[in-house]
Amino acid sequence: MIAVIGGGIVGGLIAREINKYIEDVYLFEAKNSIGTGITKGNSGIIHGGYDDPPGSLRAQLCYIGNQLYDEISRELSIEVRRIGSHVIALDESELAKINELEEKAAKNNVKEYRILERNDLFDMEPNLNADALMSFYCPIAGVTEPWKVAMQSVKSVELNGGKVLKNKKLVEVKRKDNKFELSFEDGSVYTADLVINAAGLYADEVARLFGDEVPAIFPVKGEYFLLGKDVKYVNSVIFPMPSELTKGCLVIPTVDGGYLAGPTAHEVKSKQDFSTTRDGLAEVKEKSLRLVPSLDFSRNVVKTFAGLRPESREKDFYIDIGKSSVIHVSGIRSPGLTAAPAIARYVVEYLIQEKLHINLEKRKDYISHVEKIPHFVDTDYGYWVRAIEQDPEAGEIVCFCNEVTKREIREAIRNGARTIDEVKFATRISFGECQGSFCVSKILKMICEETGLEPKDVLQNEKGSWIIDSEVRTI
Amino acid sequence: MRYETDVTVIGAGGAGMAAALSAHRNGADVILIEREEESGGVLNQCIHNGFGLHYYRKDLTGPEFKETLEEELATTNVKVLEGTFVLDVSKDKKITFVNSKGIHEVKTKALVMTTGARERHFNSLGIPGDRVSGIFTAGVAQKYINLQNLKPANSALIVGSGDIGLIMARRLHLEGIEVKGVVEILPYPGGLERNVQQCLRDYNIPLYLSHSVTRVEGKNRLDKVYVSQIDEAGRIVPNSERVFNVDALITSVGLIPSVKPVEFVRTGPGFITTNTNQTTADWIFAAGNCTVIFDLVDYVAREGEKAGKYAALYAKNEYVPEERITIKKGKNINIIHPSYIDPNESTKLYVRVSKVFQRAEITVEPLGIEIIEEEARPSEMIEIHIKSFKEKRIKEIEVSAHELG
Ligand SMILES: Cc1cc2nc3c(=O)[nH]c(=O)nc-3n(C[C@H](O)[C@H](O)[C@H](O)COP(=O)(O)OP(=O)(O)OC[C@H]3O[C@@H](n4cnc5c(N)ncnc54)[C@H](O)[C@@H]3O)c2cc1C
Ligand SMILES: Cc1cc2nc3c(=O)[nH]c(=O)nc-3n(C[C@H](O)[C@H](O)[C@H](O)COP(=O)(O)OP(=O)(O)OC[C@H]3O[C@@H](n4cnc5c(N)ncnc54)[C@H](O)[C@@H]3O)c2cc1C
Secondary structure, three states: OEEEEOOOHHHHHHHHHHHOOOOOEEEEOOOOOOOOOOOOOOOOEEOOOOOOOOOOHHHHHHHHHHHHHHHHHHHHOOOEEOOOEEEEEOOHHHHHHHHHHHHHHHHOOOOOOEEEEHHHHHHHOOOOOOOOOEEEEEOOOEEEOHHHHHHHHHHHHHHOOOEEEOOOOEEEEEEEOOEEEEEEOOOOEEEEOEEEEOOHHHHHHHHHHOOOOOOOOEEEEEEEEEEOOOOOOOOOEEEOOOOOOOOOOEEEEOOOOOEEEEOOOEEOOOOOOOOEOHHHHHHHHHHHHHHOOOOOOOOOEEEEEEEEEEEOOOOOOEEEEOOOOOEEEEOOOOOHHHHHHHHHHHHHHHHHHHHOOOOOOOOOOOOOOOOOOOOHHHOOHHHHHHHHHHOHHHHOEEEOOOOEEHHHHHHHHHOOOOOHHHHHHHHOOOOOOOOOOOOHHHHHHHHHHHHOOOHHHOEOOOOOOEOOOEEOOOO | OEEEEEEEEEOOOHHHHHHHHHHHHOOOOEEEEOOOOOOOHHHHHOOOEEEOOOOOOOOEEHHHHHHHHHHHHHOOOOEEEOOOEEEEEOOOOEEEEEEOOEEEEEEEEEEEEOOOEEEOOHHHHOOOEOOEEOEEEHHHHHHHHHHHOEEOOOEEEEEOOOHHHHHHHHHHHHOOOEEEEEEOOOOOOOOOHHHHHHHHHHHOOOEEOOEEEEEEEOOEEOOEEEEEEEOOOOOEOOOOOEEEOOOEEEEOOOEEEOOOOOOOOOEOOOEOOEOOOEOOOOOEEEOHHHOOOOOOHHHHHHHHHHHHHHHHHHHOOOOOOOOOEEEEEOOOEEEEEOOEEOOOOOEEEEEEEOOOOOEEEEEEEOOOEEEEEEOOOOOOOEEEEEOOOOOOOOOEEEEEEEEOO
16 A cells, blocks of 8 residues: 655645556545645736746746646646736846846746836736836736545545545554555544655644655745735735745735735744734735735735745755655645646655655556546526526525525535535635625524534634534524 | 516515505505515514604514514515525616526516625724634624524623623623623714613623723634724724623624616715616616615605605606705814706705714705704714705705804
C-alpha cells in the first residue's frame, strides 16, 4: 500500500497521480475535511511562472503546473478562469523593473507575456490607479478554487479504488521489515510500503516522525478582505511590482465574481494562528487602494480571513527522498497550488520511478474523468429544465446569493460532506453577501435529514466548532 | 410555461402580500412570487406582539399579522407561487423564474418589487480575530430559536441596540441564555425607549453605549469578545477594554435593502421611488424594506398597498404621472423617503433625523409645513402627510430639522 499523508491540494493530486498506476493508495488527512489547510486560505491564482527565481524548483514546476491546469480542469471538472495578470509600474523606478521581469521570464522559459503601454492597459483595466504607467501582462495566469481541486482529486481517488480517510492524524511511525507501521491519533494503525509526506505546514514535523530532517517550516501569515460582486473593479489579477520578499498585496477577481484584496506577509509564532489583525487589515487596505483606488472597504466587504504560508529559510520547495526512503513534499509555499499538478508528476515520474527505481505501469481500468453536478444557474435553461424534470430539487434555490439548488447541496452531503464548511466549499453556499444568514439553518437541517445526525452534532468545520447547543424545549 | 398578467409582485412579505391584495382590488390580474417555501417574510419569525397597531388597530404577533393578510388573499384569485426564485427581470417586461416545476416566464404589464432586506453580517465589518463559529445575526438566532426550537448559545453578547437587538436580548434571556450585555457604537440606543425599558432594564441587562467590538477570539467556537469604548472621532479609547466570556455574539448592525434581480433602475441602496412607489422605470414599483428600512410593518403594509394600487392603475393605463418633484435632504436629515413626488397625489413622507433632538422642528419647504417632534432621534421614523398640491409651481422640496430652543 502507498500512503499519502495530507489531504490538501498537493496530497490530493499526488494520490490521484499514483492511483493512475496503483489501486492501493490511501490518503490520510488529520482534519475532518479535505482541502481545508493552506489550500483553503490563499489567493487562488494560477501564476504565469515568470517571476520565480530562475533555477529554483519553484520556477521549474510553476510553469508546467500552469499548463497542466487545462487537463485538471477537464478531468476533474474544475473551473479555471484564465483572466490574465498585470504587474503594474506606478512610477519611473518601477518602470525599470519591468525589464528585470522580462529577463526572469526568459530564464524561466515563459514566453506568454506582453508589455502594455498605458493606453492599452487602461483599455483593459479602467479602474486602476491613474498613475499606472505600464504593465507586464501575462495572459496565461488565471484563478481557480484550490479546495475544489483537492476535493475533486480525492473523489477521483475514491472512484478508482483508493481510500480517503479523514480524522487521521499521523502521530507515530515504526519500521517493520521494509514497511512502515503508521499510527494515527484515533488509535488506528496501517502498514504502508511507501509513504509520501504532503502535510503542508506540518511537513517538517511529519518528516521527523520518520527520523528525517527537512528545512524547518515557519508560518507566514497573509490577511485578506473579500469584497462582494455588486461593484465591478478589475477584470484580471493586479500585482504591484514585486519585492524581494513577496509578490505584494494584490487585487484578485475570484471565480464566482467577487474580489480578494491581499495578502500581507508577516511571520507568526503559531501554525494555528489564522486570526486577522487590525494592523494587517489596515495594511491590506492601504496597499490595495494604491492599485485600485475605488475599492469600497466601507460598504463592499463580505468578510476577512487569513492564511498561513509554509515558509522555509530557503524559500523554495523541498521535494526529495529522505534517509528513511519516505518522499517529503515540504515547504510548498506560493506558487504551490499552481505547481501542484507538476509536483504530483515530479513525485511519481521522477522520484518514485527514476530515483527509487520502482517500475510502474499505467492502469487500463483507470477512470480519468470525475463528474461534478453542474451549478445549474450556469447551465443553459434547456439542460436545467431537464434536470428539474428528473429531480424537482434541481429547481429549488436554497442559497439566494449564489443561487445554489437543493439538488447540489444534497449531492454534496451524499458525497460525504458532514460540516457546514464542507457543503460551503463544495457548493458555494454562504459564500455570498449574506454570509449564510438565509441558508445555513436550512443546510443544517438537510445534513441532519440525510445523515441522521442531531443538530447539536453538526459542526461548522473542525472539532469544537459547534453551532447548536441543544433544543430550546423538549417536546 | 408562459404566463401573462397585469401585475407581478416579487416577494411575499408584509409589503408584497398587501401589494398583491390591493392590485387585485384595483382590478388587476396578479401573480405573487416568493422564494421561500412560505410567504410572510420577516413576519414569520417575529413571534412577539406589537404588529398591526396602526394597520389593523389590533396588537398582533408577526405570524398573526401574516395570517390576516393570507386569509384575505385566499378569497381572491391572486396566483401565489411559493418556493419560486426570480432569475431575471428584463427591460421588455419579462420575468423569468424557477421552481420545482421548471423554468417559466411571465409577461407582465407592471411589476411591484417587495423583496425586503437582508441583515448586515458581522463578517462585513472587518473586525479582526479568530475564525470561529458562534457569531449569528439576530435574524438567524431568531429563526433557530423561534422556528426550529434550537438553542444556538449558552451565553451571549449582543451588538447593536436597534429594536431587533433589544428584542433578541429579551428573547435569549427568557430562553435561559445568559445575555452579558448589549454593545452600541452610538452614544444613544438605536431602538425605542419602550424597548430599552422592557427588554433590558427590566432584566438588568447592561447597555454599553459608545462601545464597539474590537476583536473576537476562540478555538473553533467563540469564547471571548473584546469590547472598547469609542470616542466621538470613532477612535478606540485607550485602557477602556473589557473582555466578555461568551460563546455567542448576536449582531443586529443594520439591514440592507435587497434589490436583486432588477439591475436597471436607480437605487441608493434601496429602490428610489416616487410617492406613488414608482421607480425610475415607469412600469416597476417598489415598497417596503427594499426601498428604505421601516420601523413598523404597519408602514410597510400601507406602502405595499399603495404600490399595488398604482401598479394596477398603470397596467390599465389609468396612471401616467405628468411631473416629478425632487425631495431633498436638508439640514440634520439622514433619510428621506420617497425621493420624488407626483404632486397630483398625496404623500406619506418618511424622515429620519441625523442626531438626537430634545424638541425638533421639521420643516418642508416651500410647502410651509412645520411639525414639532419631542425627543426626535435617528432610530424613530417620523411620518409627515403632504396633500396633493397641483396649483403651486414648485421644482424642489427640502426637508430640514432644527432644535427648538
Ligand atoms: C496567503 C497565501 C497565498 C497564496 N497564494 C497562492 C497563489 O495565489 N497561487 C499559488 O500557486 N499558491 C499560492 N499559495 C500557496 C498554496 O496555497 C500552497 O502552496 C498550497 O495550498 C499548499 O497545499 P498543501 O496541500 O501542501 O498544504 P495543505 O492544504 O495545508 O495540506 C496539508 C494537509 O496535511 C494535513 N496534515 C498535517 N499534518 C498531518 C498529520 N500529521 N497527519 C495527517 N494529515 C496531516 C493538514 O491537515 C492539511 O490538510 C498561497 C499560500 C498562502 C498561505
Ligand atoms: C427581528 C425583527 C423584529 C421586528 N419587530 C417588529 C415589531 O415588533 N413590530 C413591527 O411593526 N415591525 C417589526 N419589524 C419590522 C417589520 O416586520 C418589517 O420591516 C417588515 O415585516 C418588512 O416587510 P417587507 O415585506 O418589506 O420585507 P420582508 O418581510 O423581508 O419580505 C420580503 C420577502 O421577499 C422575498 N424575496 C426577496 N427577494 C426575492 C426574490 N428575488 N424572489 C422571490 N422572493 C423574494 C423574501 O423571501 C421575503 O419573504 C421587525 C423586523 C425584524 C427584522
